[in-house]
Amino acid sequence: MAALSDVPGAVVDDAGLRHVGSPVAEQRRLASGSALAPLGERRVITVSGEDRRSWLDSLSSQALTHLAPGVSTELLILDPQGRVEHAASVVDDGETTWLIVDATDAEALASWLTRMRFRLRVEVRDRSDEVSVVGGTRAAVAALRTVAPVWVDPWPDVAPGGWAYARVEPHPGVDRDWAEAIVDAVELDRLIAAAVAGEVAFAGREAVEALRVAAWRPRVGVDADERLLPHEMDWLRTAVHLSKGCYRGQETVAKVHNLGHPPRRVVALQLDGSDSVLPVRGDVVRAGDTVIGAVTSVAVHHEEGPIALALVKRTAPEGVPLVVDTADGAIAAAAETIVPADAGATAAVPRLPRLGRRRAAE
Incomplete structure (x- = not known):
């Protein structure tokens, strides 16, 4: 059986x-749809049972009680002070709600959900060993044999009940075409064998992250600390319903x-x-x-060069002008505002053209 390390050129950790x-x-x-990315940094939790959607609705920032099958x-999950503790991509198949989560957060989230079941008709399972x-892209993953509906990233669209703080138009994520498919071990083995044979092109985590950072898309396992409020990352767009229940x-x-x-x-x-020097998280x-x-x-983007998100x-x-202090010296940086200083009570202001993004021709 082929392994990821057998794929030509693969660097695996x-x-x-x-x-x-x-x-x-x-x-x-990846952006053109001619490659797939095995996401080893992602895990899957399922919630089944008649009360699953209303139960998740009561626990989380999102309105889920009437979530239709196949809708992404x-x-x-916030703490009592509104700080982000967990995040999950969500899709339901009519019988089970599938949660795709960062690997670093999976065990803690599954454990917390299990403790919160009480007497409701729900069952929580960590499926990471099975799938x-x-x-x-949506077209690329559509060809896979999946065990659940494909999750299509809603970012940066403003979901029902959501709110956008970023004022630039067009938003850098407007052309983002990203989807995540849940496959079983047989399908993953088939894909790896095809990649080893040169029949399928793979892309790694560094490429995935570069496209994410360029789209200003937050990720809990990387961008969140113990103090993060969803407002600070413009996360009200897709993950918070402002008029749902408590x-x-x-x-x-x-x-x-x-x-x-x-x-x-x-x-x-x-x-x-x-100077070919990049910062790291926390610099x-x-x-x-x-x-x-x-x-x-932090990432190196194929059009924009070295880029980063910072709180x-x-x-x-x-x-x-800004400076980022790294272990190898200071790096000059120019900042583009995502969440403005007046975000919140005075957020409803006119949108402005985006001027800071580098043109591909430069």
């Missing part, structure tokens, strides 16, 4: 396939959105790549000598 030799070329293939959405997740953390979500401002805000960084971001935040995600103070200055 504990989280799965990093790349197959050329992350930049892999991005292009996502949810957040795997494969990503790509759930844990709902009071904070409503207060910050309606009456206040999130204490931090996400920005997109264009990094100076002249400090400065405006002059003042520390204003930290990097959450900065709400009061951090805009339009000024």
Whole structure:
């Protein structure tokens, strides 16, 4: 039986396939639909039983009671103070609700859901040992033999009950075509064998992350810390229903959105790549000598070059040169506002053309 490490050019680590030799070329293939990405960093939890959707609705930020089979959405589990604890991509097949989650969060989320069952007619199962997740464009994953409906990423569309803070038009994720399919072990083995034989092109995690970061798409296993509010990452777009019933953390979500401002805000960084130095998660971001935040995600994009997402103070200055401190020295950076400083009570302002994105011709 072939393994991922047998795929020509494959570099594999504990989280799965990093790349197959050329992350930049892999991005292009992924975006065009000519490659698939085995997502070893993703896991699957199922919730079955008659009460599953209303139960998940009561626990999470998303309205799920009437979720139709095959419709894709996502949810957040918040703590009592409204901070993000867990996140999941959600699709239902009419009998079972399938949750695709980051591997680092799967065990904790499954355990928490199990503890919250009480006497309701629900069953929670961690299916990570039985199934795997494969990503790509909708057309690319449509050819796979799946065990559940394909989850289609709703980002950056504003879901019913959601809200968008980013004001730029067009949003950099507007052309994002991303879907994740759940397959069994037989189908995954077939795909790996086809990739070893050169019949299927694979792309690794570095390519997937580059496309995600360029689209300003948050990911809980990378971008969240113990203080993250969904507002800070513009996550009200797809993961929060502002007019649904009560759930844990709902009071904070409503207060910050309606009456206040999130204490931090996400920005997109264009990094100076002249020294071939990249920051890592947690590296400090400065405006002059003042520390204003930290990097959450980093990637090298096939059009934009080295890019990152960072969480900065709400009061951090805009339009000024920034510096990211790394173990190998300082890197110059230019920030593009995603969540503005006045997000919240005064969020309904006119949208502006996006000027900061590099043109492919440059």
